[in-house]
Amino acid sequence: GAVVSQHPSRVICKSGTSVKIECRSLDFQATTMFWYRQFPKQSLMLMATSNEGSKATYEQGVEKDKFLINHASLTLSTLTVTSAHPEDSSFYICSGKTGGNQPQHFGDGTRLSIL
Amino acid sequence: AQSVAQPEDQVNVAEGNPLTVKCTYSVSGNPYLFWYVQYPNRGLQFLLKYITGDNLVKGSYGFEAEFNKSQTSFHLKKPSALVSDSALYFCAVRDFGTGFQKLVFGTGTRLLVSP
Numbered sequence: 660g661a662v663v664s665q666h667p668s669r670v671i672c673k674s675g676t677s678v679k680i681e682c683r684s685l686d687f688q689a690t691t692m693f694w695y696r697q698f699p700k701q702s703l704m705l706m707a708t709s710n711e712g713s714k715a716t717y718e719q720g721v722e723k724d725k726f727l728i729n730h731a732s733l734t735l736s737t738l739t740v741t742s743a744h745p746e747d748s749s750f751y752i753c754s755g756k757t758g759g760n761q762p763q764h765f766g767d768g769t770r771l772s773i774l
Numbered sequence: 775a776q777s778v779a780q781p782e783d784q785v786n787v788a789e790g791n792p793l794t795v796k797c798t799y800s801v802s803g804n805p806y807l808f809w810y811v812q813y814p815n816r817g818l819q820f821l822l823k824y825i826t827g828d829n830l831v832k833g834s835y836g837f838e839a840e841f842n843k844s845q846t847s848f849h850l851k852k853p854s855a856l857v858s859d860s861a862l863y864f865c866a867v868r869d870f871g872t873g874f875q876k877l878v879f880g881t882g883t884r885l886l887v888s889p
Contacts, residue, residue, distance in 0.1 A: 665817065691875070702864065702879045705816075752817050756875070760825050762808055763877060765817035 662686050663755050665766025673774055674745060680738045680769045682753030688733035689755025693763060694726070697750045709736055743773045776801045776869045778848075780880035787855045788888050795850040795883045797865030806868035807848045808877065809839055809859045818864060824848060835859070855887045 662685040670678050683694060691710050695703040707723075709715035709730035717723045725747075727739040737753070740747055749772050754763040778799045779875060788853040799805050806825050816849045819883040822833025829841045829886050839850045 661820075663817070693876070702881045705876060708876060744798045750815075754817075760806065760823075762823055764820060765810075767817045768815065770815065 661762050661764040663689075663753065663766040665753050665769055667769060668767060669770045669772075671772045671774065672743065675742055678740045678743055678771060679740075680740075680751055680771075681754070682738070682755065682766050683738045684734045684755040687755070687757055687764075689736070690733065690758050691756050692730055692736040693754045693756075694728060694738050695752045695754070697752060697768075699750075703752065706738075731738070740771065743771070745773045747771065748773045776805075776867045776878050778807075778865045778867045778878060778880040780863075780865055780883045782883050783881075784884040784886060786886050789857050790854050793852050793855040793859070793885065793887070795863050795865075795885060797844050797848045797850065797880060799865075799867050800846065801867060803870070805841075806841075807841065808866040808868070809833065809837070809848075809850050810864045810866060810879075811841075812864065813861050821850070821863075823841065828886060854859075855885075857887045857889055860885055860887045 664683045666681045676718040682707045697703050705708050706721045707717045711730050715728035730736040752768040754765040756763045808823045809821040812818045821832050821837050824831050824841045832838045837852050862882050864882050865880040869876045869878050
C-alpha cells in the first residue's frame with residue numbers, strides 16, 4: 660500500500676521549454692503533497708508544500724512563478740517548471756501523506772535534463 | 775528549528791555483520807523521527823518511524839532503530855547486513871512549525887555492504 664506514482668521518470672528538453680511532472684497517490688488520499696529537489700550526492704531540498712485545493716506554500720528562495728504547483732485533487736499534484744534553463748536540471752521528487760502521524764510516501768523521482 | 779545530523783558520509787560493512795547508521799537530532803518538543811532508504815535513481819522508501827512508545831522501533835527489511843532521549847540519537851541498525859542493503863539512508867525529523875508537518879532530512883549516509 661501507499662504507492663505514489665511520478666511521471667515522467669526522465670525528461671530531456673531544450674532550454675526555454677516548460678515541463679510538467681505529475682505525482683499521483685494510487686491507493687490513498689494525499690491530503691498534503693510535497694515537492695523536493697535533489698542535487699547529486701546531496702540531501703533532499705523541500706521546494707513547496709501543497710494541500711488539496713489550496714495554493715502551494717513555497718520555501719524561501721524558491722520562485723513560485725518558475726515552479727508552478729497545482730494540487731487539484733486528493734490524488735494528483737503537478738509541478739510545472741516554466742521556461743526551463745540548464746540550471747534547473749536536477750532530480751525532482753514528490754511525496755504525499757494523509758493526515759496525522761502517517762509518514763510521507765515518495766514517488767520514484769523525475770530526472771530533468773535541460774540542454 | 776528542528777534538525778538531524780548524520781555524522782558519517784559512508785558506512786562500510788561486510789555481509790553478515792551487524793550494521794549501524796548514526797543519526798542525532800535537535801528539536802524543541804517531542805521528536806517525530808523517521809528513516810528512509812534511497813536506491814539509485816529512485817525516490818525514498820519509508821523504513822520506520824518513532825512517534826512515541828517503545829524506544830526500539832522495528833521496521834521494514836529487518837531494520838530497527840533505537841530512540842535514545844538522553845543522547846538525542848536515533849541510530850538505524852540491522853543484525854545481519856545484506857549486499858542488497860547497499861543504498862543511501864536518510865534520517866528525518868518532522869517540523870511542526872508551519873503546520874504542514876514537513877520533514878527535515880539529514881545529509882544522508884551511504885551504506886556499502888561488501889560480499
